[in-house]
Amino acid sequence: MSNFLTIDKRTHYCADVDISDVEKEVTLMGWAHRRRDHGGVIFVDLRDRSGMIQVVFNPEAGQSVHEEAHKIRSEFVLALKGKVRKRPTGMENPALKTGEIEVVVSELEILNESKTPPFSFDETDISENIRLKYRYLDLRRPAIQQNLLLRSKLAAATRNYFEENGFIEVETPFLTKSTPEGARDYLVPSRISKGMFYALPQSPQLFKQLLMVSGFDRYYQIVKCFRDEDLRADRQPEFTQIDVEMSFVTESDLISVMEGLMAQVFRKCLNRELTIPFPQLSYADAINRYGKDNPDVRFGLELADLTDILPQSNFKLFREVIAAGGVVKAIKLDKSSALSRKELDELKDFVAVYGAKGLAWARVNVTDWTSPIYKFLSADEVKKINEKMNTSEGDTLFFVADVPRVVHDSLGNLRLHLAKKLNLYKADDLSFVWITDFPLMEYSETEKRYVSMHHPFTSPRLEDLALLSSQPDKVRARAYDLVLNGSEIGGGSIRIHRKDIQNQVFSVLGLSDEEARSKFGFLLDALEYGAPPHGGIAFGLDRLTMIMTGAESIRDVIAFPKTQKAACLLSDAPSKVSIEQLMELSLKIV
């Protein structure tokens, strides 16, 4: 029996051994990343979470060690002891952090063997179903380990910041009450109360408001949230929020505390200094200029509104769209980014996804345009458009005419598509922007009623209160989103702390008093017992980590993620349960 683990404790992580350790005896443990067997001397790259170091087995070191080394295969788990030495001149490996040195092994124990892994850890484009099935192996890859390491640093920096600033971390329940508004709930059947269900929280929203009523004053929590909706590249059904709530604050107080958080987090995790305060943009301006409420402001390509120029146009399509209350908008691509005719045509398909029935384009020449729609436009219209969009020779214009939503969706996304395709921004740019003055509610055609844009506990702006019953969609909310590089990384609001206003909002949302009582009675009650003015915000930890690591998928910043069908290929969840389990819960599969 060897002394490894019991007497010979690990002295270093592999990549932490350096030139100053030469002549020292070290004990290392890790995985055999690669073996190079020269018949005589054998080299093994020993890997752990820190990185790699080359270890050497010389035949002279002793026959038994050398024989044991012959058995080493990929991913065998090794414990070894040896002396650090500088590599012979000319044998250094500059690609390796530890490339100047190596460890000459005197003792070796194979702590565990390994089957040949199903994929190579050097390979970068392994199909994702294989990676997810063997996630514990996928997670050995340094790139993913780095992502999770940064995620850990981000969480730590966040906790430090809040602790330093007088916030208290409080846990809130996972087994809680289903809420009618918002996303679809994950339900958990109650065994004790037959036919009753808990819901997993979409967010700890109501509980953190209650904590303000309790007087905690400053709350935070890094917490899982659950929404049973379809997945995207940046969306999982269970995700992590940095959840915050503060009492006796206004929007500007909260915003500046959160800017401090961002500054600290980026300094500690990425050693980057942010310029604060961040710029702010109203929701209306964001939509008008960028077509989206999560605008990527790293580049221009802003939308220009041409509706005023074209109501009498000879171009029937524009004229009719405007007459029907629609808008005509355009974006301008600089001449340095000219596209081929084929590429221009392909963009039609791109905007069709967002409901655009067409995409008109124009190439600006010295005196005219090259464009399918040029012949329909008057010289005056062309002149006014050229002036409004400040065109110069070689620029390309893209027009969409439709109802505002379609125009904004298609041009807003076309703008992102072109910027990415044509590299109009630098990969490491960081452009934060607060979006403010959201509408409190909007009319839902599917539900035939007004629905909250944020959530029903968001405070209306006091000066808009009078409009609440007459023109609900004109009421602005005291809500704010933080957008980074076109990604909504956080959103929050000042909440309603008065019962009468909360009731009024519920009523406009079509919630009867009885419904409001049965769903949110506990909140309404709490508002009657000295609820302080309060507000908060929640950040998406996963999305923030994605941006900080440059990950293209949320799965690359989550240790054990779900597939698009919300399945876990590793554990095979979700799965069937036994009839006994169902009976215990009084459940029947229909």
Add this chain to the structure above:
RNA sequence: GGGGUCGUAGUUAAGUUGGUUAUAACGCCGGCCUGUCACGCCGGAGGGCGUGGGUUCAAGUCCCAUCGGCCCCGCCA
């Protein structure tokens, strides 16, 4: 719910207008090799093309269905 795309040795891919025994690289196994680091050299094994139907003399190639991965629309207060 809908649109798109992919599925061929362990992995990554190639596979002509359907046509002999389905290719390659890496990996794996065996042998040789004392300074490699994607070690090298020699030899070898390994799949019947996601699954199920169909068309055909003949299907990895065509058709239908189905399962799964990814991207998107809807959805995500």
